[in-house]
Structures are given as structure tokens and as C-alpha cells.
Amino acid sequence: MGEAYCQLATIKGIQVDDADQESVQTSRGMELGLKFDVEARKKLRLYVVK
Numbered sequence: 001m002g003e004a005y006c007q008l009a010t011i012k013g014i015q016v017d018d019a020d021q022e023s024v025q026t027s028r029g030m031e032l033g034l035k036f037d038v039e040a041r042k043k044l045r046l047y048v049v050k
Contacts, residue, residue, distance in 0.1 A: 007038060008049070009036040009037060009038045009040065010036065010037045011034055011035070011036060012035045012036060012037050013033075013034070013035035014032060014033070014034060014035075015032060015033035015034075015035075016030075016032050016033075018033075034046075
């Protein structure tokens, strides 16, 4: 989500400390890498849709 638009994306990959993960339990301040099925821009917000 950015200032001018919102776009659905599917997470295709997750990494923690450069290691691929199937799933992760996150905590505040945790850094992880996400690969999406669409191009993502820096400084966008991520919302979870269940």
C-alpha cells in the first residue's frame, strides 16, 4: 500500500538471516526478507489479509 494505491500481493518466499523459511513467528523489530508475486517498492506498508 502506498499513498496513491493499494495492491494485493502473495508472498512467494521468506528469509531470516539469509536462510529460506516455510513460515516464521515474527516479533517487533524483527527483520526478514519477503519475495512477492508482484514488484514491491521501498517504504510501502504491508497489511495481512486472511
